[in-house]
Amino acid sequence: MNPKKYLDRVPVGSELAVACQLACPGCRMPEGLEHEYGCTFEECPGCKKILIGCHCNCLSPADSEKIIKALHDQFANLAEAIKMVTAAGIKPDQNTSYLIHAAMQYLYENVPIAVQADLKRGFHESHPGLVPLLQDESGYGYYTAEQLSLALQIPLAEVNEKIDAMVEAGQGIRFGDGICLQKVN
Numbered sequence: 363m364n365p366k367k368y369l370d371r372v373p374v375g376s377e378l379a380v381a382c383q384l385a386c387p388g389c390r391m392p393e394g395l396e397h398e399y400g401c402t403f404e405e406c407p408g409c410k411k412i413l414i415g416c417h418c419n420c421l422s423p424a425d426s427e428k429i430i431k432a433l434h435d436q437f438a439n440l441a442e443a444i445k446m447v448t449a450a451g452i453k454p455d456q457n458t459s460y461l462i463h464a465a466m467q468y469l470y471e472n473v474p475i476a477v478q479a480d481l482k483r484g485f486h487e488s489h490p491g492l493v494p495l496l497q498d499e500s501g502y503g504y505y506t507a508e509q510l511s512l513a514l515q516i517p518l519a520e521v522n523e524k525i526d527a528m529v530e531a532g533q534g535i536r537f538g539d540g541i542c543l544q545k546v547n
């Protein structure tokens with residue numbers, strides 16, 4: 363299998379479909395620089411559509427996580443995030459867009475405990491073999507990178523790369539109530 367190829371972000375002014383001259387009308391970054399993470403005017407280097415809503419997932423994990431983090435931080439309440447996820451619908455044959463990824467993450471973090479249990483069950487149903495291997499003193503269970511690699515059927519190196527990127531972006535890596543992941547080599 364070939365290593366996955368990541369594409370570079372499209373700087374302000376180099377868009378094909380969106381017109382950003384001199385400065386971005388959204389994030390105000392000048393021509394030639396990269397948009398602020400999560401800017402709604404940034405173009406996808408793959409499909410040329412709006413990056414945060416497209417399904418290419420073609421940026422490096424580090425860039426992807428920073429965009430997801432920025433979008434995540436823009437959600438002000440649960441209703442907004444639910445509306446976003448509901449409106450998008452879930453198509454199993456497509457990658458999740460950065461925006462939906464951020465909304466899902468916001469949901470996981472902010473839903474009431476009772477709903478968290480449902481989400482957790484859903485996660486277990488889609489990945490039945492996955493049982494946390496480790497537990498910290500506050501009772502949180504941790505999955506290892508190896509487990510996630512098997513469950514999600516992606517190479518271990520890619521899992522570790524994603525975790526590194528999440529940690530670097532200062533992003534919480536807890537999913538719902540008591541589901542966490544951790545890099546264990």
Ligand SMILES: [Zn+2]
Pocket residue numbers: 386387388389390391397398401402403404
């Ligand atoms: Zn911008």
Ligand SMILES: [Zn+2]
Pocket residue numbers: 406407408409410411413416417418419
């Ligand atoms: Zn795209």
